Amino acid sequence: MKNKDSYGKKTKTRLLWIIVFLVIWETIAQSRTFPEAIFPSLPVIAKALGDSVVSGEILLQTGWSLALILQGLLVGLAAAVLLSSLAVRSRIFDGLVDTLTAIAHPLPGIALLPLIIIWFGTGTLAILVIIVHSVIWPMILNITTGFRAIPPIYKETGLNLGLNQVRIIKDIMIPASLPYVLSGIRIGWARAWRALISAEMIFGAVGLKGGLGWYIFKQRVFMDTPGIFAGLFVIVLIGIVVEDCVFAAFEERTVKKWGMI
Amino acid sequence: MGNDLRNKADNFRDKTVMISLQSVSKSFPRSQETLPVLNHISLDIYQGEILAVLGPSGCGKTTLLRQIAGFDKQDSGSVRMDGQEVVKPEVKRMMIFQDFNQLFPWKTVLQNVLFPLQVNRIGESDAANREIALQYLQLVELSGFEDSYPHQLSGGMKQKAAMARALALQPKVLLMDEPFGSLDALTRLSLQDLLLKIWQETGVTIALVTHDIQEAINLSDRIAVMGRRGVAGFKEIIPNLLDRPRVVGGGGYSEIYAQVYSLMDFRNENE
Numbered sequence A: 001m002k003n004k005d006s007y008g009k010k011t012k013t014r015l016l017w018i019i020v021f022l023v024i025w026e027t028i029a030q031s032r033t034f035p036e037a038i039f040p041s042l043p044v045i046a047k048a049l050g051d052s053v054v055s056g057e058i059l060l061q062t063g064w065s066l067a068l069i070l071q072g073l074l075v076g077l078a079a080a081v082l083l084s085s086l087a088v089r090s091r092i093f094d095g096l097v098d099t100l101t102a103i104a105h106p107l108p109g110i111a112l113l114p115l116i117i118i119w120f121g122t123g124t125l126a127i128l129v130i131i132v133h134s135v136i137w138p139m140i141l142n143i144t145t146g147f148r149a150i151p152p153i154y155k156e157t158g159l160n161l162g163l164n165q166v167r168i169i170k171d172i173m174i175p176a177s178l179p180y181v182l183s184g185i186r187i188g189w190a191r192a193w194r195a196l197i198s199a200e201m202i203f204g205a206v207g208l209k210g211g212l213g214w215y216i217f218k219q220r221v222f223m224d225t226p227g228i229f230a231g232l233f234v235i236v237l238i239g240i241v242v243e244d245c246v247f248a249a250f251e252e253r254t255v256k257k258w259g260m261i
Numbered sequence B: 001m002g003n004d005l006r007n008k009a010d011n012f013r014d015k016t017v018m019i020s021l022q023s024v025s026k027s028f029p030r031s032q033e034t035l036p037v038l039n040h041i042s043l044d045i046y047q048g049e050i051l052a053v054l055g056p057s058g059c060g061k062t063t064l065l066r067q068i069a070g071f072d073k074q075d076s077g078s079v080r081m082d083g084q085e086v087v088k089p090e091v092k093r094m095m096i097f098q099d100f101n102q103l104f105p106w107k108t109v110l111q112n113v114l115f116p117l118q119v120n121r122i123g124e125s126d127a128a129n130r131e132i133a134l135q136y137l138q139l140v141e142l143s144g145f146e147d148s149y150p151h152q153l154s155g156g157m158k159q160k161a162a163m164a165r166a167l168a169l170q171p172k173v174l175l176m177d178e179p180f181g182s183l184d185a186l187t188r189l190s191l192q193d194l195l196l197k198i199w200q201e202t203g204v205t206i207a208l209v210t211h212d213i214q215e216a217i218n219l220s221d222r223i224a225v226m227g228r229r230g231v232a233g234f235k236e237i238i239p240n241l242l243d244r245p246r247v248v249g250g251g252g253y254s255e256i257y258a259q260v261y262s263l264m265d266f267r268n269e270n271e
Helices: A002-031 A042-055 A057-089 A091-104 A109-120 A124-148 A152-160 A165-176 A178-203 A211-221 A225-253 B002-012 B061-069 B109-119 B126-139 B155-168 B185-202 B213-219 B253-263
Strands: B017-029 B034-046 B050-054 B076-081 B093-096 B173-177 B205-210 B222-226 B234-239
Touching (some): A057 A124, A057 A211, A057 A225, A091 A124, A109 A178, A152 B093, A178 A211, A211 A225, B017 B061, B017 B205, B034 B061, B034 B076, B034 B205, B050 B061, B061 B173, B061 B205, B093 B155, B126 B155, B126 B185, B185 B213
Parallel strands (some): B050 B205, B173 B205
Antiparallel strands (some): B017 B034, B222 B234
16 A cells, blocks of 8 residues: 555656646747747647647557567567576576676667668668667676575475476576566666667668657658657657556566565 | 483384485585585484474584485485485475575465475366365465465464475475574464474474474474584484473473483583
């Protein structure tokens, strides 16, 4: 109950501040200090967003981006769990994974773009590669830390209860390290979103679909500032919805319910 | 006195040996040297008995229990159960730890008991397994808490749940490593009573490690007393034939207490 109360309070405080920002924004826009093409008023932005929703374009582009990011996250997560399991089990793999992470983790996905274009072209595959690269290393760091933090008693109990090695990973190590896995997915999600938007801006459209990044970039070409803000609004909205409705809700139903955090 | 002991020990002569340790040694590597913990320890555990292994902290009694469970491999000597060498943990030897964390926090009490039953296919169906799990939760007096998560339980209830989970698999022996060591005195007494009730109802063999002399006397048929360091081996294995239920101050209680106390190196370690 206490959690819910503080959660409600947080939402209220947030709403209050958002209203304050909007009022300040609108006041500046209405004062005409800046040209409308640079600093559009809220109704104009809302109309751009509305038009874009009605025409279906922003929904299509958002859906495209989300589908890509989901695929990238899933592939990244599966690979990270696999590599982390190997790393905590064998010293050779631990060294390999550690070295790979040390080399690849500091490389921003965007720095790899020119190379990825040469190797994979500018299609969906290239974007997936960038997303997977962006998520896998922070996830490995989190998951291996999580695996190593598991009290040995869980594993010993599991062995005593007759669990085989696969079950030990699936039924003991993953739930036991879920708080770490979750924060890994959170970081992965944020990284993937960034990588995706940047890549889409640079790659441009593949056919009709270029994703949300391309949508925003395209509005700049047409000097459609309200359209840019409409795109940014969608990104912010998705970020908040995923954080509060997906991650927080999942946490509420798992690790919080289990008393693990 | 020596004669008296030997006569009492005869009571165990017709018992079947279930677990037999022959000259077990174990040492752990330290930064510079190796620390010997067990040095040529031999011990028989009889079928159906409660054996208490008693000794001060750090004497190696937990290490001894872990060898029997199969968690650690001894450096030399052998641990056999029903004639077979113990090489890994198995369901027939269930360990109960002192640590409340032995329950899986992500499973409810019922799921904690049910899960190993499913993994080991104990019951013929899920419904049968459920029935078994509920039955053992009732045995440990946890009915009504099936759907609680471990973090919602008190320490005593967690240990009860761990006992239910172990017993539901119908192990031949329960290896208990100071299972009540983290509980308050009253809860500890009530869990000791519960353990005796379970022992009488199931007939399971129990090897219990403790540093609590009263606990050892209240529960066990034999008390194996270890010195300050297990390298010295067992000081003595004392048959404990007091009538049950045992009460502090009952006939023979203080004598056996004094005997055990004198064997533990509380006083002479600095001499």
